[in-house]
Amino acid sequence: MESNILMPALSPTMETGTVAKWMVKEGDSVASGDLIAEIETDKAVMEFEAVDDGTIGRILIPEGTQDVAVNTPIATLITEGESTAAAIPESLASDAPAPVPEPVSQPATAPAIAAAPISPPPEIEIPEGVSTKKITVRQALNEAMAEEMRRDASVFLMGEEVAEYQGAYKVSEGLLQEFGSERVVDTPITEHGFAGLGVGAAFGGLRPIVEFMTFNFAMQGIDHIVNSAAKTLYMTGGQIPCPIVFRGPNGAAARVAAQHSQDYAAWYSHVPSLKVVQPYCAADAKGLLKSAIRDNNPVIVLENEILYGQSSEVPELDDFTVPLGRARIWQEGSDVTLVSFGIGMSHTLEASKILESAGIRAEIIDLRTLRPLDTETVIASVKKTNRCVTVEEGWPVCSIGNHIGSVLMNEAFDWLDAPVINCTGKDVPMPYAANLEKLALVTPSEIVEAVKAVTYS
Amino acid sequence: MAARKSASKPRATVNELLGYYRDMLLIRRFEEKAGQLYGMGKIGGFCHLYIGQEAVVTGLEAITEDGDKRVTAYRDHGHMLACGMDPKGVMAELTGRATGYSRGKGGSMHMFSKDSHFYGGHGIVGAQVPIGAGLAFSDKLLRTGKVTFTYFGDGAANQGQVYETFNMASLWKLPVVFVIENNRYAMGTSIQRASSTPELHTRGSAFGIPGESVDGMDVLEVRNAGKRAAKHCRSEKGPYILEMMTYRYRGHSMSDPAKYRTREEVQDVRKHSDPIDHARELLVGKKPGIEATLKEVDSEIKATVNEAAEFSLNSPEPDVAELWTDVFA
Numbered sequence: 181m182e183s184n185i186l187m188p189a190l191s192p193t194m195e196t197g198t199v200a201k202w203m204v205k206e207g208d209s210v211a212s213g214d215l216i217a218e219i220e221t222d223k224a225v226m227e228f229e230a231v232d233d234g235t236i237g238r239i240l241i242p243e244g245t246q247d248v249a250v251n252t253p254i255a256t257l258i259t260e261g262e263s264t265a266a267a268i269p270e271s272l273a274s275d276a277p278a279p280v281p282e283p284v285s286q287p288a289t290a291p292a293i294a295a296a297p298i299s300p301p302p303e304i305e306i307p308e309g310v311s312t313k314k315i316t317v318r319q320a321l322n323e324a325m326a327e328e329m330r331r332d333a334s335v336f337l338m339g340e341e342v343a344e345y346q347g348a349y350k351v352s353e354g355l356l357q358e359f360g361s362e363r364v365v366d367t368p369i370t371e372h373g374f375a376g377l378g379v380g381a382a383f384g385g386l387r388p389i390v391e392f393m394t395f396n397f398a399m400q401g402i403d404h405i406v407n408s409a410a411k412t413l414y415m416t417g418g419q420i421p422c423p424i425v426f427r428g429p430n431g432a433a434a435r436v437a438a439q440h441s442q443d444y445a446a447w448y449s450h451v452p453s454l455k456v457v458q459p460y461c462a463a464d465a466k467g468l469l470k471s472a473i474r475d476n477n478p479v480i481v482l483e484n485e486i487l488y489g490q491s492s493e494v495p496e497l498d499d500f501t502v503p504l505g506r507a508r509i510w511q512e513g514s515d516v517t518l519v520s521f522g523i524g525m526s527h528t529l530e531a532s533k534i535l536e537s538a539g540i541r542a543e544i545i546d547l548r549t550l551r552p553l554d555t556e557t558v559i560a561s562v563k564k565t566n567r568c569v570t571v572e573e574g575w576p577v578c579s580i581g582n583h584i585g586s587v588l589m590n591e592a593f594d595w596l597d598a599p600v601i602n603c604t605g606k607d608v609p610m611p612y613a614a615n616l617e618k619l620a621l622v623t624p625s626e627i628v629e630a631v632k633a634v635t636y637s
Numbered sequence: 638m639a640a641r642k643s644a645s646k647p648r649a650t651v652n653e654l655l656g657y658y659r660d661m662l663l664i665r666r667f668e669e670k671a672g673q674l675y676g677m678g679k680i681g682g683f684c685h686l687y688i689g690q691e692a693v694v695t696g697l698e699a700i701t702e703d704g705d706k707r708v709t710a711y712r713d714h715g716h717m718l719a720c721g722m723d724p725k726g727v728m729a730e731l732t733g734r735a736t737g738y739s740r741g742k743g744g745s746m747h748m749f750s751k752d753s754h755f756y757g758g759h760g761i762v763g764a765q766v767p768i769g770a771g772l773a774f775s776d777k778l779l780r781t782g783k784v785t786f787t788y789f790g791d792g793a794a795n796q797g798q799v800y801e802t803f804n805m806a807s808l809w810k811l812p813v814v815f816v817i818e819n820n821r822y823a824m825g826t827s828i829q830r831a832s833s834t835p836e837l838h839t840r841g842s843a844f845g846i847p848g849e850s851v852d853g854m855d856v857l858e859v860r861n862a863g864k865r866a867a868k869h870c871r872s873e874k875g876p877y878i879l880e881m882m883t884y885r886y887r888g889h890s891m892s893d894p895a896k897y898r899t900r901e902e903v904q905d906v907r908k909h910s911d912p913i914d915h916a917r918e919l920l921v922g923k924k925p926g927i928e929a930t931l932k933e934v935d936s937e938i939k940a941t942v943n944e945a946a947e948f949s950l951n952s953p954e955p956d957v958a959e960l961w962t963d964v965f966a
Contacts, residue, residue: 439786
């Protein structure tokens, strides 16, 4: 009997991968547990083992092939008693096998995880004549840390798996090799302890970057973020600043359910003396993280696992920074102002395309920094469009959108032609089932509906 | 309390002892004054007095080097005075005045002096412990050779973050002395009722951190133990635990009726183990006729404390504009 060996899903967000290397050839006999291939995901190169005993029939995907969709047959396995029958599609793979892509030598483009791929933003702070390069958000964050660590010896990185493992999400890849184990520090799994230790190191004159494997785990250490890091400058009458960055993936990834899928944008933005950024594109990820590391205040950098693998243009400058506290007008428009940030921008941009085809031109604002919030840019836009819809993945109660609604009521009431609508994640813990998870997140169609409501169309 | 080791074998000069006596007395008189001002409504909120525990911080400050750091929780007035902060500025902070160390914005529990390397003054029980290890981490990375004295109580010793910190401090050989001020009561809960193993100096054994129990009512014992601990840290052997057996005479805070212990218990410690009386006895034993000098010291201290109180009460409250300053650096 000949069965298909399928491209495995090796991470929650993996949709495609690369067959990096075949460890077997056609005709080799394999036992369950034998290494048969190396598969490169967006995070790491993973060993792939045989799950059945048998003989390798045919190699369907040559090594080096990129962008192989999960569940694509990559080889066949002939199991005992039968031979050379045609490959039978796996009973669980209900869809027809994806077409086999040709091996390519160029780096893959962004995996098609989010609906809207990131295109170069129209308004980006690049001096004329400066070229750009297309890199992933992951690489942008990595470059930001490396550049700042080169620039300032007091910057160091600590967190779980940041050093020898090369980062749970590969964001810190290569930093240990360049900066050594004194400045790239693997911690035990003790968020409460190392969040506090990082704060102490900042008081002592260093500039720590504390990576949380996800911000869900940072709740264990949130006392130090709020009570020890944020409040100290004020409590000391300005004597002791706390230059520290807390960063890591935030919000929902894919199918990791309630305890691993929460957006902390509103939580941290509530706290005076914290700065909070949530970048969407690679340029902002790089520029904002560099500014955050240089800032003399505690800065929360909310990243997103799904965005890590997405690519966009970043200016090729020796020192490219994006100032904290300034929103970006992603797209100019006249009919409605869409305000979003982070991965909410993916949904917003997708909705905007649908609106465009319905003749509605939205002005899209990517807040980028949530505290201090660039209310001026939002207010100016609403004074032009007279309508506002906010978009975020977090929960609806006491959300960023609620706050923007309040700001607009106070500062632009006379310009509003419709109530401000907040499109948010649903008011439930994140469910695991794929269909429910999709419903729990904010969707482009909800944004479209909201815009139609405020434009009375 | 057992007979004091240092009573039979004092290893300090008269001048050293006189200095410790002066430092401890300053703390006591200062705290008594703070208690009075609290009663008069001049100090608000929470106010935790250090009376009874003076030998701990005095003995340890006696062996610190310039540039060593210290951090503690909210029973912090004694630590500030002992590390050389100005009593006027401390009292002015207690009374919420512009001339206070935190310009009136921190209060009793949240006071700092970067110049004196005093990093608080923290209001959350146990939070100062990883912060102290972080200060030591910076010293290690910057190769300063300095040590951080991280103080916490028997109550905080049951906090999870303390053990997370012990683990990292030992793993990374951080130059930090963990000083457990065991005054027997975590607010109103006695150590026997709160700690499954009351020998707190052994709490580091799971992490390979040496520890010792010290008579914290005896300034010389404290000093000698501090020397051993600091030497251990400075020779890059990692952290060290000192459990200071001590006692607070006053309530946990000003509003504590202290029904959890008897008056007799407190009186017994005061009578037989008081750290200031002990230093005085040592001085008199070493140098007959020193009483006159001690009297002078008493009046000097009294004057210093009164001056601090007057200074604080005559200082203005912070300007209203201060509400919005120091939010961001």
